[in-house]
Amino acid sequence: MASKDDIKFLSNPNIGQQQKKYCRFKKFGIKYIDYKDADFLLQFINEQGKILPRRLTGNSLKYQRKMAHAIKRSRHLAILPYVADLLK
């Protein structure tokens, strides 16, 4: 019979703590988001090709706007898909 002391280490003690999100553009000093760089933009869209919200990406409003703009440009040029299935 497992006592309470045994169970204590079965779960990761760090799970409850939420890591602080940050804006990677501000942190690493990225000033320009290239609409031709599909690999980079892939980080900000989900499997269906939708743009991820700030809630998930952690970007500041300024760079979330620029990033969304770059994704829309690359969609126009068929570098990224408008709709996709199993993109990643």
Added chain:
Amino acid sequence: MRNYEVTFIVDPVLSSDEIKATAQTYVDMLNSNGNKLIHADEMGLRQLAYPIKKRSSGIYYCLEFTSENGLVIAGLELALKRDERIMRFLSVSLDKHGVKYNEDKRSGKIGQSKKRFRPITTLEPVSATPQAAVAESSAPKAPAVEATAVEAPANEAPANEAPAKEAPAKEAPAVEAPAMETPAVEAPAMEAPAVEAPTMETPTVEAPVAEAPVGKDEPIATPADPVEAVKNEED
């Protein structure tokens, strides 16, 4: 004086001479009346993310230029729109960060995109262009620049890559972990009723225990089996 950039996709069905000629017309257009072409980047044959005009691939060109008044752009866009060899185009104006980004990219400070949407080299129609030769000659310089320069701009390139690798790696265990933990925590809880089962459901559980030594050869060792047997009998 502002900087602009126009990217367009040329139909890949054309012969390589025609493709070159198509790009050359726009290069010439951007080198006339006060405009200056800064860089003509031939990005090569790429797979399109979705078909355009029933073509699944296209040859990408990207021309960066400066213009005094921007009057050329209306004429350029009209010409691109009328040209049947052009599948899609996009002209944007660059801010100072965009200009710097393009310069850094040309000098090899910013890493080229690697795996996805890589130009298809086997079907490359124009391989021996002077631009390609320039690109090849600048490519070997890139590691040397990154190795020697300890300045901030040189370090930006790896910094771009870092969050890409870290982000999914950190998120993945965080998402999977609770799913993994739940059965581990529940496991003792599952065992408990299996051991104490006779007290809980005396009439139903006694039946398989009595049958087991007589007719069936099923071992009663696993805790899940009697529970399933109970369910089957209840059905």
